[in-house]
Amino acid sequence: MSNISPQLKVLSIDIGGSHIKATVLDKDGALLVDYNKVETPQPATPENVVNAIKKLAKPFEGFNRISVGFPGYVRDSIVKTAPNLANAAWANFNLGKKLEEELGCPAAVVNDADMQGLGVVAGKGLELVITLGTGFGTALLLDGKLLPHLEVGQSPVTKTKTYDKFIGEKAFEHEGKKKWNTRMKRVLKNLKTLFNYDYLYIGGGNARELDFELDKNIKLVTNKDGIKGGARLWAPQQAIKPKKQLSTIKK
Template identity: 65%
Template sequence: MKTTPAQLKILSIDIGGSSIKGTILDSKGALTMDYKKVVTPKPATPEAVIESIKILVKDYPPFDKISVGFPGYVRNGIVKTAPNLGNDFWKDVNFSKKLEETFGQEAQVVNDADMQGLGVVAGKGLEMVITLGTGFGTALLMDGHLLPHLEVSHHPVSKGRDYDQYIGDKALDEIGEKKWNRRIKKVFKILKLVFNYDYLYIGGGNSDLLDFKLDKNMKIVTNADGIKGGARLWQDEKHTVTRTAMATPTKQ
């Protein structure tokens, strides 16, 4: 029996520098089960990550589509950079194709902050999503539509350091929470000035370390909220920027 859009079950995976999380969503993005996680393999080669996902989902119920949030620059399912997993392992890897060959279902792979953005934004105006974790992730959406991904994390921010180096996990470990929070305040001022967002959503494992009051148009969101974005990836009319054009040519 053919599955209707309302009956779709979507495997939604979030790949991070320390763990790989997954759940099954319905077509509206509701979790049909609690999300589970496994440790990200080291080295995190494409083959090792695929094996970890297989272990993660081995007892999951059946699913029809696959959505993956990936920690790097992805275009049309092909990874260009993966700084926290290993650029040399991942350059020009068609990860969507590898997933489809492994699981036999259509797959989409996008930047992890982009997928989190789809799961948390209100869909009104210019909304920005950032993730504070192993590195610094960003996503921009206009009226709920994903805008082309920018690797803001690799833009210099202070003394030749990029955002990953300035406020990522390694920096947090080196300088401690108090100084890290001062740096985060500086970053927030830059983002507000540069992007003029209507709303800023803050995710990632380190977001709960923030020790200062946020502006009214700023909000902390959870990984569980973000993983819901895997369902919204399959709304073709909204997110063609994440893959090659799929529209049927108009007859002349």
């Protein structure tokens, strides 16, 4: 993968708890077509999700690689856990191989926060990416290179709640915005102590619900920035160049 053809075209897919989104990217992560999305099927079994991806991909032409961001623990494109989908059905499902068979080109699958991280980081120092959506996703990168994935969302933050349950979508709906923001202050304090990061990037649909002032080394990023990480799964890590500015979500 060190020599990337200028003709590289990547079908980049983001699988979420509520929607599956897709676009086609060039080798630099620029969008070649508009986004398309469908609702995540229920139940979100491997068969149903793969069928939804095939439906999404049908209008797109000319892609020769596939990148997928998946909401769970993934190793070598094989899904190990899927806590916000039909979890048991996904255990040890080789999503990469299945998509290669169905769509006819090489596929790489990583955790969705990892793919978003590749799309948004500046590529300098220790950078942490979190996603606030159906669940709580995390990715950690050092000088633009992904470090081993940690399922922080499944670890406890209280005696009875994981991060997923503490600040996920259901918690936001049940507790309301004010209490959720109080919880987020606690979570950000925990992350600062735990990782001692240089920069923190916050994405996901609920990032825009944050209503307090953030530290100077924390930035809000868009899902569009994140899906661009799909191109970097097929490009050299050194392709990440320091950025002067990042897209932000206006509150």
